[in-house]
Amino acid sequence: MREKLARWIVILLLLVTVMGVAAAWKARSDEGILHARLPEHGGWIPGDLRATVGQPLTIRMTSDDVTHSFAVGQMDMQAVNINPGEMSEVTLNFDRPGKYTFYCTRWCGADHWRMRGTIEVSGAGMEEPVKYEPPLYLRLGLDIDAEHHAQFLPSQEPSAARGARLEHRLPQQYTSWEYYISHSPSSAWQELRNDRSLSDLSDAELWDLAAYAWAQHSPPEAVQTGAGLYKENCAACHGETGDGEGVFANELAGDTHALDGHATTTPTDFSDEEHMLGAAPAVLHGKIIRGGMGTGMPYWGPIFTDEQVWxxxxxxxxxQFNFSMEVTQ
Ligand code: HEC
Ligand SMILES: [Cu+2]
Known part of the structure; x- marks a missing residue:
């Protein structure tokens, strides 16, 4: 009798042990897997990862719903597709400590851009800490939330090519980087109009000179890079043609579930000259990196390099401007 009881106890103990090992095994195999879900169902789980400089971080990923895609901001890498029911893998190497943002690059829904997570990378002890530099718009003391309207508008699309023919007339200060970032095209035009040395030029010619000055900071390669980034990250809201009529624009309008309770507004129409010609490049730069803070305009600071933002x-x-250097008229 006693022997029988002892045998049962041993079997029970064995069973419990086997079950425990199995559970631990399952937890282990699930551990370290990054789950991608639509933002309304949790986004990235877990949303915060850790890594150390000099130690490769391998991430295994799967999707719990639709196809997503993984990329790390400010990192030169190919986005990795994450399909439901499949396992994807990526290995990352960090050479600088800091907080990195990973994000989904696929338009999985209206809230797609909320699909972001962080990777906290600690140093191996040798690296210089990254110096904090306030963003440009703060250094320039610009209020990027202020209304901006162009006071002056061109009667036809300004052309950099036509402006180039008058290049010798343009005082040098107008083509500097400092001038470019801190002036709206409308205010630049106003200063050109008030410039005595240019009084013989027509209003249209001065607009062409403004387009020429802006083109100096918008070389074809930058425009092409910008076009690609725009198509991938901005067009869904702002529209392929920049008119603010992206496929998700309607879902945004009047959407009140923005994180801080503000109602979101409609995406800016980049073809609206009164609006855009009144904006200094540093204001647009600031809006892109900081976002609208509750307006529905996401922040891209941790995603893009400064070069990409410009x-x-x-x-x-x-x-607004025709930067093509071919003279059409
Ligand atoms: C989820 C929708 C959405 C996406 C994606 C989006 N935007 Fe916006 N954006 C908005 C909304 C809404 C506004 C208007 C409210 C505001 O200015 O904050 C706006 C405003 C802006 C402004 C402000 C213009 C001004 O005159 O102040 C800029 C610049 C801008 N977006 C650039 C971009 C760029 C570049 C991208 C892509 C990298 C992008 N946006 C992606 C919704 C979006
Ligand atoms: Cu997505």
Missing amino acids: ALVSYLWTY
Whole structure:
């Protein structure tokens, strides 16, 4: 009798052990897997990862609903597709400590851009800490939320090619980087109009000179880079043609579930000259990196390099200026 009981206890103990091992095994195999879900169903799980400089981080990923895609901001990498029911893998190498943002690059829904997570990368001890630099718009003391309207508008699309023919008339200060970032095209035109040395030029010619000055900071490669980034990240809201009529624009309008309770507004129409010609490049740059803070305009600061943000700004000007260097008239 006692022997029988002892045998049962041993079997029970064995069973419990086997079950425990199996559970631990399952947890282990699920551990370290990054799950991608639509933002309304949790987004990335887990949303925060850790890594160390100099130690490759391998991430295994799967989707719990639709196809998503994984990329890390400010990192030169190919986005990795994540299909439901399949396992994807990526190995990342970090050479600088800091907080990185990973995000989904696929338009999986209206809230797609909320699909972001962070990777906290700690240093191996040797690296210089990254110095904090305030964003440009703060350094320039610009209020990027202020209304901006162009006071002056061109009667036809300004052309950099036509402006180039008058290049010798353009005082040098107008083509500097400092001038470009801190002036709206409308205010630049006003200063050109008030410039005595240019009083013989027509209003249209001065607009062409403004387009020429802007083109100096929007070379074809930057415009092309900006166009690609725009198509992938911005067109769904702002529209392929920049008119603010992207496929998700309607879902945005009047949407009140923005994180801080503000109602979102409609995406800016980049072809609206009164609006855009009143904006200084540094204001657009600031809006892109900081976002609208509750308006529905996402922040892209942790996603794009500064060069990419300026490329986007250059691209946005193509809705106002003809940068083509071929003279058409
Ligand atoms: C989820 C929708 C959405 C996406 C995606 C989006 N935007 Fe916006 N954007 C908006 C909305 C809404 C506004 C208007 C409210 C505001 O200005 O904050 C706006 C405003 C802006 C402005 C402000 C213009 C001004 O005059 O102040 C800029 C610049 C801009 N977006 C650039 C971009 C760029 C570049 C991208 C892509 C990298 C992008 N947006 C992606 C919704 C979006
Ligand atoms: Cu997505």
